[in-house]
Amino acid sequence: MITLASDFGSPYPAAMRGVLCARTDARLVDVAHDFPRQDVRTAAFWLRELLPTFPAAVHLAVVDPGVGTDRRPLVVEAGEHALVGPDNGLLLPAARALADGADVSCYEIPVEDPESATFHGRDVFAPAAAAVHDDGRAALDYPPVDDPVDLAFPEPTVRGDEARGEVLVVDGFGNAITNVPGDVLTGRWGTYAHVDGERVPVARTYDAVGADERLLTVGSHGNVELAVNRGRGDAAFGVEAGSRVRLALP
Numbered sequence: 077m078i079t080l081a082s083d084f085g086s087p088y089p090a091a092m093r094g095v096l097c098a099r100t101d102a103r104l105v106d107v108a109h110d111f112p113r114q115d116v117r118t119a120a121f122w123l124r125e126l127l128p129t130f131p132a133a134v135h136l137a138v139v140d141p142g143v144g145t146d147r148r149p150l151v152v153e154a155g156e157h158a159l160v161g162p163d164n165g166l167l168l169p170a171a172r173a174l175a176d177g178a179d180v181s182c183y184e185i186p187v188e189d190p191e192s193a194t195f196h197g198r199d200v201f202a203p204a205a206a207a208v209h210d211d212g213r214a215a216l217d218y219p220p221v222d223d224p225v226d227l228a229f230p231e232p233t234v235r236g237d238e239a240r241g242e243v244l245v246v247d248g249f250g251n252a253i254t255n256v257p258g259d260v261l262t263g264r265w266g267t268y269a270h271v272d273g274e275r276v277p278v279a280r281t282y283d284a285v286g287a288d289e290r291l292l293t294v295g296s297h298g299n300v301e302l303a304v305n306r307g308r309g310d311a312a313f314g315v316e317a318g319s320r321v322r323l324a325l326p
Contacts, residue, residue, distance in 0.1 A: 077133040078205050081107035081123060082197060083114065084138070091195070092136065092202040099206035102134070114141040116166050118245045118317060120227050121253075123170035125297050132156035136197075136205040139166055144193035149185040149200050150224060151213055154178075158213060160185070160205040162196070165227030183218035232256045239323040243302070243315050250308025251301045252315050258294030260325060270324040271302065271313065282306070292323070 078100070080092060089109045096104055107126055111119040119139040127135055132155075140147075140162040148163040154171035155178055161167050163182075171180045190199040207216055232241035232255045241256040261269075265280045269292055277284075279291040282305045290312050295301045300323070303309040310316060 077105060077131065078102045078209055079105045079107050079127070079130060079133055079135045080109070080137075081111065081119070081126075081135070082109045082138040083111040083119065084109050084197065085113075088195070088197065091198040092138075095198055095202040096136075096206050099203060100210050102206070102209045105130075105133075107135075107137075111139055114139065115317075116141070116164055117227060117229075120166050120169045121229070121245050123166070124173045127157070127159075127170045128173050130157075133158075134205050134209045135159045135170070136201055137161040137166055137170075138197040138201055140164065140196060143196050147225075148221065149187060149196065149204065150221060151183045151185060151204060151208055151218055152224070153181045153183075153213060158208050160201050160208060162201075163221070163225050165225045168224060168226045169229070182221040182224040183213060184221050185218060230255055234260060237325045239300075239325070241300075241321050241323075243310075243317055243319045243321060244299070245317050246310045246315075249303075250310045251295060251303045252309045252313060252319075252321075253295055253297060254300045254302065254321055256300040256321070256323060258298050258300055260323070261292065261294055261300060264325065269326070272322050273324075276302075 150163045152159040152167045152171045154174040157174040159167045185204045230242050239256045239260050241254045243252045245253050264278045267278050268275050277291045285291045285305050287306045302313045304312045
C-alpha cells in the first residue's frame, strides 16, 4: 500500500497517482489533499493522528512551501512503515507515532535535475515512494540524514484546576482541537468550566447540549476540544490555530 496526502487540492494529486501507477502495482489510498495550503504544522498533526490507523505502508506526504530550494527530500523509516516527503518537519511527528517508541531513521533521496522545480510531488517524491515500496530503502542505498528538520507541538501547562494551552488545529466541523490532554475533564461530564473566563458546559458528546450551544469535550485524538453542537467552535470561541486558551476547572 502507498498512501497519498498533500495540500494540492485538485487536479495535481492525479499526476502523482499517474506516476505511481506507471511504476508500481501497489494499492494507492488517498488520505487527504485538502490540508491547509503550505501549513506544515497542521498537516503534521493530522498525519500523526491518521497514519497509525493504517497497516504497514509507504506514506507519500507533500506539504512543501520550500519546493525547489535546498531543502532535502527524505525517506523516513518508522517500524514497518516508511514516509516520503520534504525535510521540513512534516514527517517526523507521524514517524514517531508509527515507530511506537522505536528509533526512526532518515535518508536523503538523491535528486538529479528533476523535470520541474515546482512539482517535486510528481517528479521526486512519487518515483521515490514507488521505489521504496517495491525495492526497499536498503536496495536503494540512500545516504543517511542525522539532522532532519523536526517539528514539536507546544506543551500545555496543567496545575491543579487550571490548564493553559493552545489550539493546534481546527477541523472541518469547526472544532478547535487544543493541546490540553483530555484527562483534565475526567469525571467532570455534566458540569461547567471556564474558558478564558466564560462559563461553558463540559459534555461527553456534542448532542449533550442544545443546538448552537458551546461545550468542552474530548475528541477522538484524546485532547480537549472547544466545540459547538451543530455549529462551529472556532467562530463561537473566537479562536484559530495558534490561539492561546485558559481553562479553569472548578
